[in-house]
Amino acid sequence: VQSDSDFRPNFHFTPDSGWMNDPNGMFYLDGTYHLFFQHNPDDNVWGPMHWGHATSTDLIIWEEQPIAIEPDEYGTIFSGSAVVDHKNTSGLGDGTTPPVIAIFTYHDAEAADAGDDDYQTQGIAYSLDKGKTWIKYKQNPVLQNPGIRDFRDPKVGWHEEEQKWIMALAVQDRISFYSSPNLLEWEHQSDFGENMGGHGGVWECPDLFKMTVEETGEEKWVLLVSINPGGPNGGSATQYFVGDFDGGTFTPDKSIAGMKEEHDYWIDFGKDNYAGVTWSNIPESDGRDIFIGWMSNWQYANEVPTEQWRSSMTVPRNLRLKKDGDTYRILSSPVKELEKYFSGSKEVETIKVGGEPEVLASSGDFTSTVINFKIPNLQDQIYLFTFSNEVGDNLKFGYSHIDKEFFLDRGDSGLTDFNDVFGRETSTAPRLADSHTLDVEIVMDKTSIEIFYDNGKTVMTEIFFPREPYEILTADSKEDFELRDLQINQLNFN
Numbered sequence: 001v002q003s004d005s006d007f008r009p010n011f012h013f014t015p016d017s018g019w020m021n022d023p024n025g026m027f028y029l030d031g032t033y034h035l036f037f038q039h040n041p042d043d044n045v046w047g048p049m050h051w052g053h054a055t056s057t058d059l060i061i062w063e064e065q066p067i068a069i070e071p072d073e074y075g076t077i078f079s080g081s082a083v084v085d086h087k088n089t090s091g092l093g094d095g096t097t098p099p100v101i102a103i104f105t106y107h108d109a110e111a112a113d114a115g116d117d118d119y120q121t122q123g124i125a126y127s128l129d130k131g132k133t134w135i136k137y138k139q140n141p142v143l144q145n146p147g148i149r150d151f152r153d154p155k156v157g158w159h160e161e162e163q164k165w166i167m168a169l170a171v172q173d174r175i176s177f178y179s180s181p182n183l184l185e186w187e188h189q190s191d192f193g194e195n196m197g198g199h200g201g202v203w204e205c206p207d208l209f210k211m212t213v214e215e216t217g218e219e220k221w222v223l224l225v226s227i228n229p230g231g232p233n234g235g236s237a238t239q240y241f242v243g244d245f246d247g248g249t250f251t252p253d254k255s256i257a258g259m260k261e262e263h264d265y266w267i268d269f270g271k272d273n274y275a276g277v278t279w280s281n282i283p284e285s286d287g288r289d290i291f292i293g294w295m296s297n298w299q300y301a302n303e304v305p306t307e308q309w310r311s312s313m314t315v316p317r318n319l320r321l322k323k324d325g326d327t328y329r330i331l332s333s334p335v336k337e338l339e340k341y342f343s344g345s346k347e348v349e350t351i352k353v354g355g356e357p358e359v360l361a362s363s364g365d366f367t368s369t370v371i372n373f374k375i376p377n378l379q380d381q382i383y384l385f386t387f388s389n390e391v392g393d394n395l396k397f398g399y400s401h402i403d404k405e406f407f408l409d410r411g412d413s414g415l416t417d418f419n420d421v422f423g424r425e426t427s428t429a430p431r432l433a434d435s436h437t438l439d440v441e442i443v444m445d446k447t448s449i450e451i452f453y454d455n456g457k458t459v460m461t462e463i464f465f466p467r468e469p470y471e472i473l474t475a476d477s478k479e480d481f482e483l484r485d486l487q488i489n490q491l492n493f494n
């Protein structure tokens with residue numbers, strides 16, 4: 001059986017030691033991507049939250065930095081965001097470098113235990129050395145709690161048209177929008193969420209940003225909202241709403257009017273992508289909306305079989321917005337920086353599959369690998385793929401063209417019995433494209449699979465803990481089919 005170090009991902013970010021959950025405060029500045037994260041440095045389970053910190057020059061290789069923000073007399077440090085205050089609207093700059101401002105939730109656990117309702121407030125810290133060290137603002141908190149138990153996860157962005165800052169805040173079962181000229185004083189604008197979308201659990205970790213629709217050039221605002229529980233395959237997941245935002249009110253697009261509790265607007269249908277948000281301050285010349293999520297689920301996050309550290313992030317993803325018939329869809333794909341690490345790719349033109357399992361790769365190393373292939377001429381049948389090892393662990397995934405549904409089954413993938421629900425149910429996801437060719441991209445690490453179908457229209461991300469690394473990939477189907485353009489790219493980080 002593999003141990004802790006065998007389970008530590010090769011290229012997905014993990015903390016050196018201790019617990020991690022949500023990504024926080026991501027911003028880019030002068031060649032460096034910053035990633036902060038919910039962190040309990042003293043234990044491998046959730047506890048008193050700090051903001052851990054890591055940096056990267058390419059979003060793939062991360063270097064952990066000293067803890068950025070520590071708890072203080074107002075509470076522990078819950079999720080939030082960071083912005084570069086170029087115009088020094090906050091007045092916290094020193095006149096030479098623009099200050100970076102982190103906006104986070106203070107969680108006062110003692111007040112919560114005492115039964116108070118107002119235990120979550122918003123505070124800020126600022127950095128005058130481009131994100132390296134942080135100073136707490138003296139007049140914290142900057143946003144008091146109006147007496148609401150869940151009042152957290154501020155995501156702040158600059159609204160160019162209105163020349164003001166906008167904060168999206170998760171407030172129980174809705175998102176509240178606040179605005180500010182200076183990041184210090186906040187005024188409530190509006191609420192969104194009543195009778196819209198999934199409400200199986202509390203709303204958390206919003207993100208609001210403007211996107212340009214591919215091909216049409218139209219501009220739309222996108223609101224990401226994580227919910228826990230209530231995800232399409234149980235537990236935690238992130239839904240999205242497309243609409244317009246005028247600086248005060250978010251108006252959902254007419255195509256999603258009356259969006260029900262059950263819907264298919266999820267950033268990821270797998271069980272392990274939660275609380276994801278996008279980087280701020282990406283230069284206009286780049287123009288990407290770069291997203292990262294926490295690759296776990298509150299159903300079992302505290303129990304997964306690692307000791308020294310717990311949890312990793314997803315691969316950073318580029319989000320795109322496309323008009324699809326009458327509606328809008330977010331598509332995601334791994335950031336192109338990952339391709340820098342491709343080495344020794346194996347390319348096969350066409351493979352004929354049918355009747356019995358066909359080996360696509362044997363004695364392969366799938367612990368840092370990107371695999372692509374296409375299935376042209378989809379037939380009404382099930383396409384099954386399996387990663388396996390010599391001790392009989394199987395990770396199964398594929399597509400049923402009968403049900404127009406993808407599936408991912410980690411029931412026999414290795415260690416599963418550390419938790420009741422981890423291996424219990426096969427995850428499913430709808431196919432949202434209707435082309436005759438299915439395009440598949442798979443990002444594999446030691447303990448995670450991220451599958452991007454139809455150029456990222458449907459995504460499924462899940463973690464697993466095999467007793468030995470997977471070495472074989474097979475394809476299987478009832479009727480014959482041709483698998484085209486198979487590419488197996490090993491990633492090399494040396």
Ligand code: FRU
Pocket residue numbers: 021022038049078079105152153204205275
């Ligand atoms: C989401 C979340 C946030 C909160 C943080 C606490 O996973 O519950 O709402 O700020 O985790 O660690």
